[in-house]
Amino acid sequence: MNVILMAKIIAVANRKGGVGKTTTALCLAHFLGRRNRSVLLIDFDPQNALSAALLVGGQKDPSGAMDVVRGAANLIDVIIRTRLTNIDLIPYGRPESRLGEDEALLGMRDKRVAFADSVSRLSTRYQYILIDCPPGSSAVVQFSLYLAESVIVPLQCQPLALRIMPRILTDIKQLIETANPSLKVEGVLLTMYDFWEPISQAIAAEVWSFFPRKSTFHAVIRRSPVFERIFSSDENPLLEDPLPEELLDYDVIAQLILTKEEGEHSTEPTSAPSKRK
Numbered sequence: 001m002n003v004i005l006m007a008k009i010i011a012v013a014n015r016k017g018g019v020g021k022t023t024t025a026l027c028l029a030h031f032l033g034r035r036n037r038s039v040l041l042i043d044f045d046p047q048n049a050l051s052a053a054l055l056v057g058g059q060k061d062p063s064g065a066m067d068v069v070r071g072a073a074n075l076i077d078v079i080i081r082t083r084l085t086n087i088d089l090i091p092y093g094r095p096e097s098r099l100g101e102d103e104a105l106l107g108m109r110d111k112r113v114a115f116a117d118s119v120s121r122l123s124t125r126y127q128y129i130l131i132d133c134p135p136g137s138s139a140v141v142q143f144s145l146y147l148a149e150s151v152i153v154p155l156q157c158q159p160l161a162l163r164i165m166p167r168i169l170t171d172i173k174q175l176i177e178t179a180n181p182s183l184k185v186e187g188v189l190l191t192m193y194d195f196w197e198p199i200s201q202a203i204a205a206e207v208w209s210f211f212p213r214k215s216t217f218h219a220v221i222r223r224s225p226v227f228e229r230i231f232s233s234d235e236n237p238l239l240e241d242p243l244p245e246e247l248l249d250y251d252v253i254a255q256l257i258l259t260k261e262e263g264e265h266s267t268e269p270t271s272a273p274s275k276r277k
């Protein structure tokens with residue numbers, strides 16, 4: 001009997017903007033790709049940050065996911081091979097022709113079902129599908145969470161975060177419950193962690209005690225200007241060899257996901273290892 005393996009679909013979401021969702025989707029995809037997993041990134045944010053980072057000049061406003069939802073393209077035809085190893089991208093797609101068009105389309109059940117069917121047909125080609133969500137709790141976010149098996153919730157380690165933490169946490173819970181009650185929390189991920197700031201430690205302690213151990217990553221992503229450069233199309237640190245050390249924080253997360261999913265125990269990169277001194 002042939003077993004058809006389907007990709008694990010993980011959404012990266014948080015209602016708040018600027019917490020590191022897109023950075024997480026991109027860096028995680030990169031390290032899963034370096035570990036020989038085939039990855040599809042779906043950019044569900046109209047800001048198209050992933051496309052900007054991954055596509056080199058001349059590909060402005062490529063067709064993408066929303067064109068498929070609009071019925072103007074097939075999912076298979078909007079996949080773009082990126083310059084990162086093992087990573088394909090489905091961009092958001094062309095801008096909507098009138099305000100609220102995309103939101104209204106995703107409000108229609110038949111559109112959602114058709115898109116979900118196409119994703120499921122595609123998912124035999126990949127091992128991981130990562131969806132980058134926009135902030136907020138729009139129909140696009142709800143739909144992304146509906147498509148996904150699990151969600152990664154990046155939380156930015158900043159002083160305000162501790163004060164608004166209870167609200168953020170309730171928000172996440174509500175969003176999950178309305179969009180997809182069977183959705184698992186892959187992990188709450190602390191981003192922009194500052195090892196010199198006691199507040200970062202306080203936030204980590206709070207988050208790690210609030211959530212069950214299995215739904216938080218007990219590893220953090222440090223704050224570093226290197227992460228700002230991953231959105232630039234030239235001199236992208238993801239393509240440097242050796243890789244800047246800070247980026248490897250995401251390799252730790254990739255390993256935690258692989259270990260959970262596949263029982264992998266290796267701690268060394270399996271492909272293209274960086275020549276670290």
Ligand SMILES: Nc1ncnc2c1ncn2[C@@H]1O[C@H](COP(=O)(O)OP(=O)(O)O)[C@@H](O)[C@H]1O
Binds near residue numbers: 224
């Ligand atoms: N670990 C980090 N250290 C420093 N800056 C970061 C880090 N992660 C993300 N950033 C920066 O923070 C900003 C918001 O990140 P982004 O991934 O776009 O968040 P979101 O997708 O949640 O809006 C970007 O300018 C990004 O370069």
Ligand SMILES: [Mg+2]
Binds near residue numbers: 021022045133
């Ligand atoms: Mg983003």
